[in-house]
Amino acid sequence: MRALQFDPVTLPPEAEEMRRRVRAFLAAERTAGRLVAYRGSWSVFDPDFSQRAGAAGFIGLTLPREYGGHGQSSLVRYVVTEEMLAAGAPCGAHWVADRQSAPQILRYGSERAKREILPRICAGRCYFAIGMSEPDSGSDLAAVRTRAVRTRGGWLINGSKIWTSRAHQVHYLIALVRTGEAGEDRHGGLTQFIIDLSRPGVQIRPIRNIAGRHEFNEVFFTDYFVEDDMMVGKEGQGWSMVTSELSFERSGPDRFLSDYHLLVALIDKVGSMPDRRSAIEIGRLVSHLAALRRMSISIAGLVEKGKMPGVEAALVKDVGTTFEREIPEVARRVITTEPSLEEDDVFVKSLAHVVLEAPSFTIRGGTREILRGMIARALGLR
Amino acid sequence: MSGSSDILSILLEQVDRLLTQHATKEVLAEAEHGTWPATLWNALAEAGLSLAMVPEEQGGSGLPPADAMLLLRRVGYHCTPAPLAETMLAAYLWAKAGGKPSVEPLSLAPTNVEEQIRLLHTAHGASLAGQARRVPWGRDVSKLIVFARDEQNRSYLVCASHPLGEGPFHRNLAFEPRPTISFDGITVAEAEILPAPSICINGVLELGALLRSQQMVGAMERCLDYALTYANERKQFGRPIAKFQAVQHMLAVAAGQYAAATAAADLAAQAVGSQQFGFAVAVAKARVGEAAGVVAEVAHQVHGAMGFTQEHPLHFATRRLWSWRDEFGHEAYWQERIGRIACKTGGANLWPMLVDAQR
Numbered sequence: 066m067r068a069l070q071f072d073p074v075t076l077p078p079e080a081e082e083m084r085r086r087v088r089a090f091l092a093a094e095r096t097a098g099r100l101v102a103y104r105g106s107w108s109v110f111d112p113d114f115s116q117r118a119g120a121a122g123f124i125g126l127t128l129p130r131e132y133g134g135h136g137q138s139s140l141v142r143y144v145v146t147e148e149m150l151a152a153g154a155p156c157g158a159h160w161v162a163d164r165q166s167a168p169q170i171l172r173y174g175s176e177r178a179k180r181e182i183l184p185r186i187c188a189g190r191c192y193f194a195i196g197m198s199e200p201d202s203g204s205d206l207a208a209v210r211t212r213a214v215r216t217r218g219g220w221l222i223n224g225s226k227i228w229t230s231r232a233h234q235v236h237y238l239i240a241l242v243r244t245g246e247a248g249e250d251r252h253g254g255l256t257q258f259i260i261d262l263s264r265p266g267v268q269i270r271p272i273r274n275i276a277g278r279h280e281f282n283e284v285f286f287t288d289y290f291v292e293d294d295m296m297v298g299k300e301g302q303g304w305s306m307v308t309s310e311l312s313f314e315r316s317g318p319d320r321f322l323s324d325y326h327l328l329v330a331l332i333d334k335v336g337s338m339p340d341r342r343s344a345i346e347i348g349r350l351v352s353h354l355a356a357l358r359r360m361s362i363s364i365a366g367l368v369e370k371g372k373m374p375g376v377e378a379a380l381v382k383d384v385g386t387t388f389e390r391e392i393p394e395v396a397r398r399v400i401t402t403e404p405s406l407e408e409d410d411v412f413v414k415s416l417a418h419v420v421l422e423a424p425s426f427t428i429r430g431g432t433r434e435i436l437r438g439m440i441a442r443a444l445g446l447r
Numbered sequence: 448m449s450g451s452s453d454i455l456s457i458l459l460e461q462v463d464r465l466l467t468q469h470a471t472k473e474v475l476a477e478a479e480h481g482t483w484p485a486t487l488w489n490a491l492a493e494a495g496l497s498l499a500m501v502p503e504e505q506g507g508s509g510l511p512p513a514d515a516m517l518l519l520r521r522v523g524y525h526c527t528p529a530p531l532a533e534t535m536l537a538a539y540l541w542a543k544a545g546g547k548p549s550v551e552p553l554s555l556a557p558t559n560v561e562e563q564i565r566l567l568h569t570a571h572g573a574s575l576a577g578q579a580r581r582v583p584w585g586r587d588v589s590k591l592i593v594f595a596r597d598e599q600n601r602s603y604l605v606c607a608s609h610p611l612g613e614g615p616f617h618r619n620l621a622f623e624p625r626p627t628i629s630f631d632g633i634t635v636a637e638a639e640i641l642p643a644p645s646i647c648i649n650g651v652l653e654l655g656a657l658l659r660s661q662q663m664v665g666a667m668e669r670c671l672d673y674a675l676t677y678a679n680e681r682k683q684f685g686r687p688i689a690k691f692q693a694v695q696h697m698l699a700v701a702a703g704q705y706a707a708a709t710a711a712a713d714l715a716a717q718a719v720g721s722q723q724f725g726f727a728v729a730v731a732k733a734r735v736g737e738a739a740g741v742v743a744e745v746a747h748q749v750h751g752a753m754g755f756t757q758e759h760p761l762h763f764a765t766r767r768l769w770s771w772r773d774e775f776g777h778e779a780y781w782q783e784r785i786g787r788i789a790c791k792t793g794g795a796n797l798w799p800m801l802v803d804a805q806r
Contacts, residue, residue, distance in 0.1 A: 069706055073713045076806075084802070151798040329794035339790045345779050348786030352711065352733040355801060359710040384703040440702055441695035444675055 069380060069443060073359070074366030080144045083137070087145050090121050091152040100153050102330070103414040105323045108280075108422065109155035110234055112192075118156070119189020123149070124163050128171055133184030143318070143365035147358070150322040153329075157231070162186045165313040166193035166239055170259070173298035173306060178259055182237070195314075196226045196240030196260065196284070197307060203228075204435045206307065207251040211242045211286065213258065219292040220244070220258065222266070225285045228429075232269050232282040237261055239310075240286075241303050255303030259295040266290065276406075276421040309373050314430050316364040316378035321357040321385030323426055324392050324419045328354075330412040331396045343399045350395055353388045357381065376443040379436040386426045386433065393419045455514050459521055465490055466525035475763050478528030479622035483587055488529050492550045496531060500539035501548050507538070515539075516661045516716035523665025526763040528623070530554050530584035532658040537592040540651070544604045544641035552588040555651045556628060558775055564630055566595040566603050566640065573640055575605065575630035578614055581774070585626040586613070593630065594643060594650045602643035602650075605635055619770035621763070646720055653725060655775035656732040657715050663739045663771050664712045667705050669764040670746035674698060678749050694749060701745040708738035714805060726788060726804045733781040736772035743768045 094100055094114070101109055118124055126142040128134020149156050167186045170178050185191035202208040211224025222242055229238060238260050245254030260267065266289030271279045298306050328350055335343045360381050367374040396416055404417035427433045441447050469487040478484050491497060500515045501507025510518070519532050530552050537553035557564055557579035564577040575595060582591065586609075593605045607630065614627025647654060678689035678698065688694050715731035718724045743765040747754050754761040772778065792800045 069702055071706055071710055073717065148798075325798075329797060331794075332790055332792075332797060333794040335790055337791050337793065339786060341783055344783045344786030344790065346782075346786065347789050348729075348782035348784065349733065349737070349778070351785050351789050351797075351801070352730045352737075352782060353707070355714060355730045355805065356707040356711040356734050358801065358805065359714055360706060363710070380699075380703050380706055383699070384707050387703075434696070437696045437699035438692070440699035444698060444702055446675070446678060446689040446695045446698060 069377060069440070071360045071363035071377065072366065074140070074362050076140055076144060076362065077138070079137070080141045083141045084144045084148060086121075087123060087148045088152075090118075090123065091148065091154060094154065095152070099155070101155055102153060102326060102411050104153070104155075104418055105326060105422065106150045106153050107156045107160045107319050107323070110157040110231060111155035112158045112190075114155045115159040115189035115192070117189070118149075118154070118159065119187060124159050124189050125167055125183065125187030128167055128183055128187060132171065132179055133187035134167075135187075139365045139369040140362070143362060147318040147322065147361075150318055151325055153326045158192050158234070159186070159189050160319070161195055161230075161235075162191060162193040164317060164319070165195070165310050166237070168313055169239065169257075169297055169306065169310050172309075173257075173302070174259070175294035175296070177294045178297070182259070191237070192231065192235035194229045194232045194235045194238040194262075196229060196238040198228045199225060200227050200283075204432055206241070207247065207255075207304070209241055209243055209255060211240065213242045213244050213256065213291070216290070219290055219295075222258065222260070222286040222289040222291060225283055227272075227283045228281050229269075229284045230281045230429075232262065232284050233271065233279070235262065238284070239297060241307055244300055244303075252304035254301055255307075256300050257297040257303045257306055258291045259297060260286075260289065260291065261295075264289070274421075275424070276418070308375060311431060312368075312373050312375045312378045315382040315436075316361065316368065316374060318358070318361050320382045320430070321354065321361070321388050323386075323389045324415075324423070325354075327392050327396055327412075327415045327419045330415045331392075331399060334400055334412040346395050346399050350388070350392060353391075357385050357388060360384070376439055379431065379439040382430065383433050383436040383440065389426045390423050393423055455517065458510075458514075459517060461494065462496070462518055462521045463525075465494060466521065466527055470525040470527045472760050472763075475526055475528050475760075481624075484529050487527070488552060491527075491529065491531055497534045497550050497552070498538050498548055500535050501542040505542045505548065507542065507548065512539075512719035513716045516657070516712070516719075519658060519661040520665035520668070520712075523662030523767070524669045526621075526666065526669065526760075526767055530588060532662055533583050534588070536651075536654055536658055540604060540644060540647055540654070541592050541606060541641075543644040543646065546604070546606060546641055549590075551590060552584065554582060554584050554588045554591050555655060556582045556585070556591050556593050556630075558582065558651070558655055560652060560776060560780070564593050564595040564605075566597040566605060568597065571634070573635050573637065575607065575633045575635060578612070578627060578629040578631065580614070580627045581617060581619075581625040582628045583774075584624050585628045586616075587624060591628065592651075594647060602648050604641050604643050604647070606639040607633060607635060608639075619766075619774070621766040621770045623767075623770065652775055653728045656781065657719065657728050659771040659775050660708075660712045660715060660728070660731040660735040663735045663768055664705075664709050666764045666767045666771070667708060667739060667742040670742050670761065670768070671698070671701060671705055673754075673759075673761050673764070674701070674746045674749040677753075681751075681753075688749070697745045697748060701742045704738035704741045708735040708742075711735055723804045723806070726785070729781040729784045729788075730804075732776060733778050733785060736778040736781075739768040739772045 125134040213220040498507035503509040538548040612629025711734035718727035
């Protein structure tokens with residue numbers, strides 16, 4: 066059982082200095098009434114906030130300065146991320162770009178892509194969606210059918226992507242498409258491209274979620290032309306790049322803080338003198354949170370060392386999203402109420418939102434079943 | 448975990464070797480029938496483990512608490528049927544109080560929240576009053592380091608030697624001795640009474656919870672090792688049961704619980720002696736205890752009927768988990784503590800408090 070060990074990591078002084086800066090920024094946002102207490106931080110799409118955060122230097126922290134970034138460590142970025150999430154800052158607009166698109170473009174993108182896109186991401190003005198899933202390719206990502214065919218100066222893409230969060234609001238998506246044969250391991254012939262959603266050949270169809278919200282979409286490509294230098298990485302490298310991208314996507318504190326605001330609201334609802342049962346329920350959640358935070362910092366430490374902690378990230382996401390799904394259930398046990406989106410009370414309103422969002426926690430970014438399969442492989446069971 | 452990580456890993460390997468040699472299935476089984484594992488204990492003592500946490504200038508190895516806690520995970524892993532964890536802590540505390548530690552096996556009392564031992568000063572000298580239930584290895588050790596308060600409510604450590612008053616004899620679910628010890632009328636020499644060091648100014652409950660958290664992490668690792676091995680060996684329907692998704696997912700869940708428990712135990716191990724220790728150890732005991740239940744359940748489920756027999760050694764680890772999670776405060780006790788702190792802190796300040804507690 067020596068697999069999957071999470072070495073303790075101590076946050077360096079510059080990370081704690083950054084914490085002071087980001088807290089000061091967030092305090093001003095709170096005073097100005099710009100934080101939404103009843104919604105999860107990264108589910109709220111607010112370009113104005115993203116631009117202020119970008120201007121204050123809180124986006125693209127690990128990117129080099131020459132591309133508009135701040136040349137900071139993954140641990141510094143970790144601190145900014147967790148403080149934003151814990152404060153309920155509306156980070157939804159820049160979240161995907163900052164978390165996974167920018168690091169991918171920096172690592173594998175062309176010079177043109179880096180020059181054109183990264184500075185705008187860092188400024189909080191350029192947003193991304195994820196183009197992995199397709200109607201017949203969800204958990205089985207290798208079954209991707211959207212195809213890119215060579216043409217003069219680039220590629221023509223035909224096919225569709227689905228569950229594309231914010232496709233109707235963002236500027237780009239990175240699409241995983243088929244450019245060749247899959248081969249025996251099914252992982253060959255896949256390539257990633259940066260798709261400019263404002264160009265011809267893209268159609269976006271809204272899909273409403275169970276709460277009636279329009280957040281995700283189906284995106285259709287009809288002879289969409291993409292230049293060679295908007296390819297990310299090399300032809301046929303798509304699978305390994307998606308794998309590394311998913312490590313970024315799965316490893317962060319957004320995988321256990323999605324509904325932290327509900328825990329906050331619950332504690333305030335219960336008040337400073339809880340009865341024994343309420344104290345036990347809340348204390349249990351806090352004990353889980355403290356352990357998860359340590360594990361997540363440990364992963365940030367691995368990323369900082371240049372490692373790609375795919376399995377560790379899967380494990381933290383599994384444990385973290387299980388925790389997220391428990392919060393509303395515990396809240397219901399402790400406080401008697403009937404949740405409603407129309408309610409003014411912050412706790413009741415938060416509970417309503419979270420109950421309706423919770424099923425997505427253990428699906429998006431890799432279902433818990435896929436994650437457990439990955440963990441099982443690392444344990445030597447597959 | 449520490450700067451001297453090479454030396455530490457050599458030490459941990461030594462401990463593993465020593466326990467593999469001496470904490471055999473036979474020794475474990477005999478200990479459960481009341482046989483003191485003398486050979487095992489002597490080997491541990493000769494290796495200097497009983498005084499591992501005592502400073503070098505006081506005759507120990509001066510192992511930092513965080514490193515010593517890693518050592519205790521190995522002790523838990525091997526289901527060591529002897530009070531090494533208790534001895535290490537008792538010797539550490541006694542040395543910290545200014546006492547001269549010996550290599551004899553030691554234990555601690557009282558281990559329950561609600562019990563208090565009084566230290567009485569009379570014309571005839573000092574004596575103790577009160578009883579402690581479920582004292583780990585209470586009759587097997589030669590001395591107990593007793594936390595006691597005097598009439599002015601000042602805190603002391605008292606080194607009490609047998610013979611002491613005997614109450615009911617219980618064992619925990621792993622058949623580790625947990626007798627009741629009565630201190631009523633036990634006289635103690637002044638030299639055996641020292642003011643309690645700040646680290647245990649309110650008793651030994653928190654430090655005991657720290658020990659059990661670390662031991663449980665080790666025992667959970669053992670359960671998972673057994674379960675992973677068995678899942679790959681045991682064939683049903685023509686293939687190893689490891690190939691069944693239902694089995695894979697159970698073990699993945701258990702691995703997640705183990706990882707979270709390890710993180711919580713690390714938190715407490717690194718906080719020993721700091722302001723944050725009270726919160727950290729509450730998190731550790733609550734989180735590790737919860738994980739222990741899941742890991743034990745999954746390990747048994749994977750082993751089927753085979754793991755339910757005395758023949759298979761799994762039960763040495765799982766019965767310890769079921770015992771240790773309730774010793775020095777069960778999950779609900781520590782969760783309540785954490786919950787009260789969180790509620791007192793309030794929603795807005797919970798995050799800064801959590802961050803500070805983990806520095």
